[in-house]
Amino acid sequence: MTAIICSLDEALAPIADGCVLAVPRESSGAAMAATRALIRRGINRLHLIALPTSSLQADLLIGAGCIETLETSAVSLGEFGPAPCFTSAILSGTVRMLDTTCPALHAQFQAAEKGVPFMPLRGLIGSDVLAQRRDWRVIDNPFGKDDPIVLLPALSPDVGLFHAPMADHSGNVFVGTQRELITMAHAARKTVVTVETIHDGDLLRDPTLVAGTLPGFYVEAVAVEPRGAWPLSLPDHYAIDAAHMSEYARLAAAPEGFADYLQRYVYERRAA
Secondary structure, three states: OOOEEOOHHHHOOOOOOOOEEEEEOOOOOOOHHHHHHHHHHOOOOEEEEEEOEEOHHHHHHHHOOOEEEEEEOEEEOHHHOEOHHHHHHHHHOOOEEEEOOHHHHHHHHHHHHHOOOEEEEOOOOOOHHHHHOOOOEEEEOOOOOOOEEEEEEOOOOOEEEEEEEEEEOOOOEEOOOOOHHHHHHHHOOEEEEEEEEEEOOOHHHOOOOHHHEEOHHHOOEEEEOOOOOOOOOEOOOEOOOHHHHHHHHHHOOOHHHHHHHHHHHHHOOOOO
16 A cells, blocks of 8 residues: 555544544654644544653643543653643543553554564563553563563554654655654554655665655555644754743643634644
């Protein structure tokens, strides 16, 4: 199958209400233009998995009422402060939280990538995280003695969504050094990608690019969205918009400010 290069709204069609949606960490290529489009569409009841953390993307979706369940190890605006909508949702219990760790999430996606039902992982035993995750299992190591180990179920989201520097006309996507995006695409049932530009050559035949390229048969659809990660960064292309992030942190601290942000930067489709 060859990925379809189409409009943003067409590319996002596989992301339906109630689906399990996986997105990458904020510095790996978060598809923010796509996120704003999903909010405009009125997407809801998402089970969002942020691999392994998130910032503005998760906070914006929570504030807009799009998320029912959140599975990640952290949501924070980093140097710009706490994620206000996330904090409010957790304190009020309006979002179901599946707390996890970075290694656990990566292990679960790797299990799905490999086609196995679970992945063993150390380092969780005795933690409060493990105590709250009844879907995780502790067994005795069958090859050892008095050696408990945690089994984590494979995670295969309905859709993986990320932004990348470029794709070619066959839907092959260059992700560069962001290898977790390839794992995400291998694990997901479908993958939707937004890109900065379309490359005229064949990425899989370019010796300088092939090692960082996701083959198109893992990709459902590609949409061209220049600066599609804005106001977050895209590695080696543009930095985070610090002024905008500061503005978001200030506005989103109060419900009326968040509503103003949505109107100005989401519904009115303002860009960088």
